Amino acid sequence: MFERFSENARRAVFFARAQASAFGAEEITPELLLLGMLQRPALELIRLIHEMDEDGLDRMREQIEAEIPRGNQISLSVDVPVPQELKRVFEYAIEESDTGLKTVQPGHLLIGILREAGCQAAGLLRANGAELEVLRQRMLSER
Template identity: 40%
Template structure:
């Protein structure tokens, strides 16, 4: 099932892991997934966030303030929380409901909203993004011709810049955890294998 994730959705999960480390978390929570989603600069999900006036900077400040005083994690082994695992299952279900072959950031967003009691869903709801309203927005935007995250053209735009960002973040995480970047990349790939097994 993990093969269904488009490049933008995979990047979201990578950035969620990075945000967890930066914020001192011990597991990848729904709010970290939300921050990963908010890093997406183009496409349907970005349009939804823009219309809701929801920005990465504002959400990051809110989460950081809520978690003030936590020690920054240096671990390279960061698991998905139980809530986040459910979000990933919900994302697959949302893709199926929409008859979409790929799982994209749109489906991850809907998955987060289905985990109603999560911190991320609370933030989204405060900005007027309910599950039903967001489902309607996804459908309407697709009908308007807004490109989904799995669209090849939108997914490859600025890919070189994004790769440079990811490389820099891997180097920063490796320094913090006192490991070689190569070892950290292997650990990340191992985590993706674990996620793949979970989703089967």
């Protein structure tokens, strides 16, 4: 599945897995994926999310971290399950990349999260100014 992901999109998934390990999470959730995307320099996310700035990204990071249940740290060598919710996010991101770049970019992952409307990460993105159609148009214009 990840062979179509760009280096930055793969890095986001890697950081999500690392966050799952650090928090002792039993599975990698869309919230952890979003947190993983916020671990690297977030200039791309700022550009993609309408009216978002570095302070807004810091607040979103803090909101996510406050909601993640804490457990004992898990070794990175242990497989952590990916729930159906995150699998759908990946599938949505792949669908979105089919309309343009053919390679899944971090913006496609954001669209995937927004399309998984019931998840907490989608709510956080919307509350911080992310709009599905605006984001989709920005990704299409990058072709």
